[in-house]
Amino acid sequence: MKKVFVLMAFAALALIACKPTNTDDPNNPGGDDPKVEEYVQPITCDGKFDDxxxxxxxKVYTAKNVEGSKHDALKLVKVYADKAFIFVYFEWDTEQIEWELDVEHVPFHIYLNADGKADTGGFGDQWSDACTEACFEGFLTNGTDIDSYDPGVYQWVGEANGSGWEWSDPAVLDAGSGICSGAGVNGKYELQIVRELYPLGTIADEFSIGFDIQQSWDTVGYLPNGExxxxNPSGNVPSLKVVTVK
Structure with missing residues (x-):
């Protein structure tokens, strides 16, 4: 009896081994194991900018300073987003931005409308759509040398589509978390935002974003901007809309 059972087991294994490949599967017409495409990071934030x-x-979304704007120290910004990162390149007027030794008095802010919705968030002070839900606040320098950008993240706590400096205290994500990193030279910089480290949920495939640079904590440039x-006495325009590359 035992011998019969063993023979039956071998026969079953042989049947499985000889089972023809299902070439009718629309998701896998060749019948082979599907290949997982390896992610290749398109930009290395090393301060060389050639990528x-x-x-x-x-698929690169751009905002340039408009002649006749209120604050013009931020000259150009480019944004490219994929499934893992949001990449940002920007330029500023070096004559309007001064560094002092051991003084972090030139903050750079990223204002993110991560859910892409127009009826949430706020901060109409610089963008007419007033839908920012998170403010990234950090510094590009350690005093005199351009350094890696590693900001804290603050959540909008004011009224929906409101104005004013109404951000959570303390931060929802402290500086030094690694959500951002970057490199550059005086006047040019590139950085990346790690999407999976965003503390307020998922960043939508379609979102909007804005940026400002300050001197002694006063805004001297922001983008997008208008005349x-x-x-339009404020010169404010909507934040920059970005679509993620899939």
């Missing part, structure tokens, strides 16, 4: 020229320009006119 940006290799990107599909149609100051009689119809």
């Amino acid at each position: 940006w020229a290799k990107l599909d320009a149609s 100051v006119t009689d119809d």
Whole structure:
């Protein structure tokens, strides 16, 4: 009886081994094990900036300082987002930004509308859509030398679509968490935001973003911006819309 059982077991194994590949599976027509595409980081934030020229320009979102704007120290910003990171490149006017030894008095802010919704968040002081839910606050220098950007993250706690400096205290994510890192030279910088470290949920595939740079804690440049006119005395425009590359 035992011998019969063993023979039956071998026969079953042989049947499984000889089972033909299911080539009718629409998700795997060849019948082979599906290959997992390896992620290749498109930009290395090393302060050399050459990676940006290799990107599909149609998927890089850009804001430039508009002539006649209220604050013009921030000249250019580019944003590229994929499933793992949000990459940012920006330039500033070195004549308007001064560094002092051992003084971190030139903060750089990222304002993120992570859910992409128009009816949440706030901070209409610099963008007309007033939908920022998180403010990243950090520094580009350790006093005189350009350093890695590693900010704290603060949540909007004011009224929906409101204005004012209404951010959580303490931060929802302390500086030094590693959510951002970057490198650059005086006047040019690139950084990355690690999406999975964002503390307020998932960053949507379509989101919006804004940036400012300050001198002695006063804003001297922000992007996107607009021309100051009689119809738009603030010079504010909507934040920059970005679509994630998949």
